Amino acid sequence: MISKKALYAIRALMSLARVAPEAMNTGEIVLANDLPRKFLEAILLDLKRARITVSERGREGGHRLARAPGEINLADIIRAIDGPLAMLPCASVTSYRPCDDCPDVENCQIRRALAKGRDALAEVLESTTLADLVERPDMAPAGVFV
Template sequence: MLSKKAKYALKALFVLARDFGNDATLIAEIAEQERIPKKFLEAILLDLKNHGILFSRRGKTGGYGLLKSPDQITMGQVVRIIDGPLAWVPCARQNGYQPCDECNDVETCSIRITMRKVRDATADILDSTTLADCVRLEKEPLDWII
């Protein structure tokens, strides 16, 4: 499940994607526009900055902005930064694999095999969906998504 922190991170990044190319956007503006608690948003944006997604500027014209174009940042990158691996169980992880204590045979475990499929499908979607795609969907929603 997507955490509230990851959802807020994505919502804030969509604001910054819409503003890409303009000056930095104030945290207070993002928080008000997206109804995100300001203190929580500050921590989220700092985390994204520390991972090379955002830049920050201090002062009167300060705020945050995207370091790269919105078409170069995927939802998968953001979700992994905020929530960690996409796999629901440690034995299905691409990175940081950990076998389950109760597993008899990793190679034939139907739970692991199914959860790998879920992880792979999720990764395919999130890693091929950019912030630019999401901003475009706000203007032109696809019928199959709704």
């Protein structure tokens, strides 16, 4: 399950994708998505650190996508906010770490099953971009209002 923070990040980025390559200020994103301002500010900072967005101060400033909407996928966003897609660190591709109490990582059936689940999930999330969500509302995950 993704966090509310990741869901809000997707909503905010969909708003930015709709106006790309133009920018939106935080207040505009808040109003467009009915998001809590302080929470959104923290999310936007995480997205900037992950190089998904860029921001500029001043009257003409605001937040904009760092890349085209078709180049930012859901996996990028979720990893930036929630971390690895895998349910256990031993099943992660991006943050692999053996479980502390696992007697045999190489032959662990739990790890194998969860790695298959991670692969299936990653395939869907990596092939779904912000452009898909904005241009094809039927692609939006449940809970994301278009």
